[in-house]
Amino acid sequence: MEKSFHERVIEIIKNIPEGRVATYGQIxxxxxxxxxxxxxxxxxxxxxxxxxLPWHRVINSKGGISLKFEGGYELQKKMLMNEGIIFNNNDIIDLKQFLWRP
DNA sequence: TTACTGACCTTTT
DNA sequence: AAAAAGGCCAGTA
Known part of the structure; x- marks a missing residue:
């Protein structure tokens, strides 16, 4: 018996360490x-x-936030910055540095 | 029950 | 290289 996708995703997100981000496709x-x-x-x-869950550690493949400015864009950015993640001039995160790879 | 939407990704042109 | 289109799965109404 296997867990549902819903539970599976949650488990993975919970396993994302601090200062690291994961993309939807990866999860x-x-x-x-x-x-x-x-x-x-x-x-x-x-x-x-x-x-x-640390939803703020989940981003899209571009390394940026897909949310809208009213949807919590600034909030997530603030959370990631608080963890030590840095945003580029284009509001993009360096996946080479912060992408979570197990 | 069917239909529609969705914080997307991948491949092709 | 950049832009566009399609596709897939799960949840909710």
């Missing part, structure tokens, strides 16, 4: 579905605060 891939990256976003919104 989905580790969850078992490389093409379910969209679900990761949905799950985050569904149970991020519920499960107390």
């Amino acid at each position: 989905a891939s580790f969850a078992g579905n490389p093409k379910a990256a969209r679900q990761v976003s949905y799950i985050l919104h569904s149970s991020s605060q519920k499960e107390n």
Whole structure:
């Protein structure tokens, strides 16, 4: 019996260390579905605060935040900066440095 | 039950 | 190299 994708994603996000970020595609891939990256976003919104998950450590493939300025863009940026992550001039994170790789 | 949406990714032109 | 289109899965109404 295997866990659902929902639980799987949460487990992975919980395993993201500090000062590191993970992309949706990566999480989905580790969850078992490389093409379910969209679900990761949905799950985050569904149970991020519920499960107390570090949703701020989850970003898109570009290394930037897909949220809107009113959706918490500044909030996430602030959280990541607080962890030690640095943003480029384009508001992009250096995936080469902060991308979480197990 | 079916249909639609979604904090996306990958591949092709 | 950049831009555009398609595709897939899961949850919610």
